[in-house]
Amino acid sequence: MSLARRNSGELAPHLRHWAERIEHVARAVKLDFFPLDFQLLDAADVNGIAAYGGFPVRYPSWRFGMEFERLDKSYTWGLSKIYELVINNDPVVAYLVRSNSDSEQKLVMAHVCGHADFFKHNCWFAATDRHMLDTMATHATKIRRSTDRFGLETVERFLDLALSVENLLDPYLPLRAHLRRTREPDPDLPRVTRTAAPTYDIVGFLVENAPLEAWQREILALVRAEAYYFQPQRMTRIMNEGWASFWHSRILTGGVLDASEIVDFADCHSGATLQSPGRVNPYKLGIELWRYAEERGEDIFRLRRIHNDASLLDELIDEGFVAREQLFVFGRNTRSGKNEVQDRDWRKVKTRLLADLAWGGLPQIELVEVDSDRELVLAHHHDGRDLQLAKAADTLVRLEALWKAPVRLETLEDGQPKRLRCERGEVRVEELAKPADKPAQPS
Amino acid sequence: MFRIEADRARFREIVRGRIRSDLKKYLSTAELIAKHGERAVSVPVPQIELPHFQFGENQKGGVGQGPGQKGEALDEGGQGEEGVGAAGDSEGRHILEVEVELAELAEMLGRELELPRIQPRGKREIQSDGGRYSGIRNSGPDSLRHFRRTYRQALKRTIAAGEWDPQHPRVVPERDDFRFRARRSQPVPDSSAVIFHMMDVSGSMGREQKEIVRIEAFWIDTWLRSQYQNIEVVYIVHDALAKQVDHDAFFHLRESGGTKISSAYELCLKLIQEHFRPEDWNIYPFHYSDGDNWSARDTERCITLLRDEILPRVNQFCYGQVKSAYGSGQFKKDLDDALGSDERVVTSSVAERGDIAQAIRAFLGKGR
Numbered sequence: 001m002s003l004a005r006r007n008s009g010e011l012a013p014h015l016r017h018w019a020e021r022i023e024h025v026a027r028a029v030k031l032d033f034f035p036l037d038f039q040l041l042d043a044a045d046v047n048g049i050a051a052y053g054g055f056p057v058r059y060p061s062w063r064f065g066m067e068f069e070r071l072d073k074s075y076t077w078g079l080s081k082i083y084e085l086v087i088n089n090d091p092v093v094a095y096l097v098r099s100n101s102d103s104e105q106k107l108v109m110a111h112v113c114g115h116a117d118f119f120k121h122n123c124w125f126a127a128t129d130r131h132m133l134d135t136m137a138t139h140a141t142k143i144r145r146s147t148d149r150f151g152l153e154t155v156e157r158f159l160d161l162a163l164s165v166e167n168l169l170d171p172y173l174p175l176r177a178h179l180r181r182t183r184e185p186d187p188d189l190p191r192v193t194r195t196a197a198p199t200y201d202i203v204g205f206l207v208e209n210a211p212l213e214a215w216q217r218e219i220l221a222l223v224r225a226e227a228y229y230f231q232p233q234r235m236t237r238i239m240n241e242g243w244a245s246f247w248h249s250r251i252l253t254g255g256v257l258d259a260s261e262i263v264d265f266a267d268c269h270s271g272a273t274l275q276s277p278g279r280v281n282p283y284k285l286g287i288e289l290w291r292y293a294e295e296r297g298e299d300i301f302r303l304r305r306i307h308n309d310a311s312l313l314d315e316l317i318d319e320g321f322v323a324r325e326q327l328f329v330f331g332r333n334t335r336s337g338k339n340e341v342q343d344r345d346w347r348k349v350k351t352r353l354l355a356d357l358a359w360g361g362l363p364q365i366e367l368v369e370v371d372s373d374r375e376l377v378l379a380h381h382h383d384g385r386d387l388q389l390a391k392a393a394d395t396l397v398r399l400e401a402l403w404k405a406p407v408r409l410e411t412l413e414d415g416q417p418k419r420l421r422c423e424r425g426e427v428r429v430e431e432l433a434k435p436a437d438k439p440a441q442p443s
Numbered sequence: 444m445f446r447i448e449a450d451r452a453r454f455r456e457i458v459r460g461r462i463r464s465d466l467k468k469y470l471s472t473a474e475l476i477a478k479h480g481e482r483a484v485s486v487p488v489p490q491i492e493l494p495h496f497q498f499g500e501n502q503k504g505g506v507g508q509g510p511g512q513k514g515e516a517l518d519e520g521g522q523g524e525e526g527v528g529a530a531g532d533s534e535g536r537h538i539l540e541v542e543v544e545l546a547e548l549a550e551m552l553g554r555e556l557e558l559p560r561i562q563p564r565g566k567r568e569i570q571s572d573g574g575r576y577s578g579i580r581n582s583g584p585d586s587l588r589h590f591r592r593t594y595r596q597a598l599k600r601t602i603a604a605g606e607w608d609p610q611h612p613r614v615v616p617e618r619d620d621f622r623f624r625a626r627r628s629q630p631v632p633d634s635s636a637v638i639f640h641m642m643d644v645s646g647s648m649g650r651e652q653k654e655i656v657r658i659e660a661f662w663i664d665t666w667l668r669s670q671y672q673n674i675e676v677v678y679i680v681h682d683a684l685a686k687q688v689d690h691d692a693f694f695h696l697r698e699s700g701g702t703k704i705s706s707a708y709e710l711c712l713k714l715i716q717e718h719f720r721p722e723d724w725n726i727y728p729f730h731y732s733d734g735d736n737w738s739a740r741d742t743e744r745c746i747t748l749l750r751d752e753i754l755p756r757v758n759q760f761c762y763g764q765v766k767s768a769y770g771s772g773q774f775k776k777d778l779d780d781a782l783g784s785d786e787r788v789v790t791s792s793v794a795e796r797g798d799i800a801q802a803i804r805a806f807l808g809k810g811r
Binding site for chain 2: 048051052056062064066068070072074076156157163166167280281326327328330331332340341342343344352356362363386387391398
């Protein structure tokens with residue numbers, strides 16, 4: 001039944017041999033992970049699985065078809081190629097592309113060991129569902145059942161509504177809940193789990209409180225569960241990629257590659273960590289961070305356990321790192337309309353990086369209250385970056401459709417406080433009075 | 444992969460506007476960019492983006508990496524790179540962007556669509572000696588030294604000699620390691636070809652239709668350029684009258700009024716007769732329209748022109764019908780009925796951008 005099984009490709013004997021050898025080396029350098037399940041697939045199939053976010057058993061949706069279209073075209077025209085795909089699951093599932101050369105496969109396997117170790121030990125992943133393959137399959141069954149009862153289009157429309165709000169979540173909630181759970185002395189104690197305002201877990205609030213039909217509530221809940229599953233990956237991408245790359249170089253150059261493959265490895269490795277001029281490549285930044293940490297004599301295993309991207313950068317980035325990596329802050333020159341280098345001061349670089357990474361890279365939107373008219377009141381905690389107001393307005397319309405009562409959001413645009421209020425599908429934007437001007441800051 | 448194909452089919456239906464019209468307002472076309480030198484090729488991909496709360500595009504900058512003085516403008520060449528803040532959902536999906544040379548692009552196109560290399564037409568096998576430095580030798584002038592192969596050789600020797608130290612990966616090439624490019628002659632089928640792109644610019648051909656023609660013409664040119672050393676491209680537009688235009692006008696001109704396809708064919712024939720003797724040139728006329736013609740009489744005239752005058756002079760005649768809101772698509776039917784059995788005639792129809800690859804395959808798949 002499962003597609004993964006139907007298309008599954010056993011590793012060729014020589015690859016299996018290498019997989020075992022690499023796993024052995026990885027464990028010898030103190031990486032620790034759930035069992036690895038390597039699957040060998042054709043490029044087109046890997047694209048298909050990637051389109052489902054790594055889960056071939058995921059529910060059907062046009063959105064995955066769209067993603068597949070993009071990946072498939074991009075692959076067809078030779079613009080990009082997926083080398084591997086790793087799933088945070090127990091066992092860790094890793095898909096290898098059949099057309100990779102042997103040395104590429106070795107690189108990928110070593111890389112996978114790094115990711116697998118990270119998944120198991122980074123605290124932000126502690127609360128993730130380690131049987132997500134099964135869970136995703138259950139979600140798919142639920143959605144299919146609703147589809148059979150209410151029709152494809154009805155279910156799909158609701159699903160699309162739900163997906164518009166899937167990023168309204170509290171990135172820190174799962175870890176908090178996990179810690180509370182694991183430290184609770186008596187697991188039979190009744191747990192207070194109702195989500196109440198104020199909260200950042202707006203999807204969770206809607207699941208519990210929006211006037212929905214049972215099947216709709218079920219879908220919103222599963223969309224939320226999937227969003228929370230993926231959230232830690234967004235919050236640790238730099239670290240995680242860096243960690244995997246850091247270890248794959250170490251494992252491979254430590255005797256796994258045979259001599260003639262070193263050049264291939266150098267080629268392939270430099271391709272993945274290549275930085276395009278002027279932009280930060282998260283993979284490159286990640287691997288350099290780990291190298292830097294090691295040079296400074298830090299316990300990198302401890303760092304990989306307790307941090308996310310934002311906190312790790314906060315811990316590690318200093319003057320030396322910024323100078324070595326040639327990092328700078330850029331901004332748009334309003335006269336030329338071009339982006340240009342603005343500052344190389346390491347403090348500014350660091351501040352900027354942290355701002356970009358804060359709150360899991362999402363706009364921080366809080367549900368403040370439900371007012372006496374049952375109107376949903378949201379506030380955007382502005383960190384210097386404006387929301388895209390047109391998109392925000394569209395989102396409010398969809399929120400209203402879920403909440404079935406007016407919704408309003410307060411935010412800033414160019415420093416001007418604004419209120420967007422949506423009632424019966426119409427959004428009105430209102431300018432609010434500015435708060436008393438702060439004393440001018442010396443610049 | 445059957446399941447994802449079902450999802451893709453549903454997505455395409457939405458893009459075509461057959462279902463879920465509520466999503467139409469979120470539809471846009473993103474482009475995948477392939478770069479080769481100065482030019483960029485874009486492969487369009489339709490996208491539907493459900494609204495989310497998200498940061499505005501025009502954020503006040505970010506963090507970059509690299510050299511450059513304060514105030515120095517950044518190279519904006521990179522398209523669609525992910526910033527540090529924007530993270531993808533799936534873990535460990537590594538996408539490698541590559542730069543492509545035009546020649547490589549043609550090769551990929553050929554491979555992807557399984558295009559055969561073009562067979563020389565008739566007896567005219569002017570075997571031009573395509574001297575290309577594609578071989579490798581152990582001796583040669585320094586100017587032809589192949590750095591990568593030399594390095595690779597030196598590295599192999601270093602490793603074989605047990606001198607390789609991963610901590611200090613130093614490789615010093617010796618005389619014996621040097622490798623040089625060598626000239627290899629390749630027979631090239633023939634040297635010169637001319638492409639005629641003829642397009643209907645009457646009122647019914649909209650912007651999207653022209654865009655389809657543009658993409659199709661680009662790939663056709665790319666492929667044929669890889670097959671011939673010397674390519675001339677002639678652009679003809681027509682409504683009720685035909686005229687020769689330059690590249691720019693070809694893609695931007697919008698005329699209105701009736702459509703007389705024979706006018707374009709007559710002009711094409713005239714140009715062939717005056718400038719491109721079939722003995723010296725491989726001739727490829729392409730015609731694109733939405734399939735409406737002025738009258739059945741004119742269509743007959745077109746068919747006569749093709750059968751008696753044009754076809755005997757050309758390698759292949761291709762007609763690409765682009766679907767428009769107004770076009771009846773009759774012309775393709777008429778052509779197929781009258782000349783469908785002639786293997787020098789290829790017709791195709793394109794309803795949307797996704798069909799372009801199929802059309803190109805039809806046109807170039809015969810290797811003529």
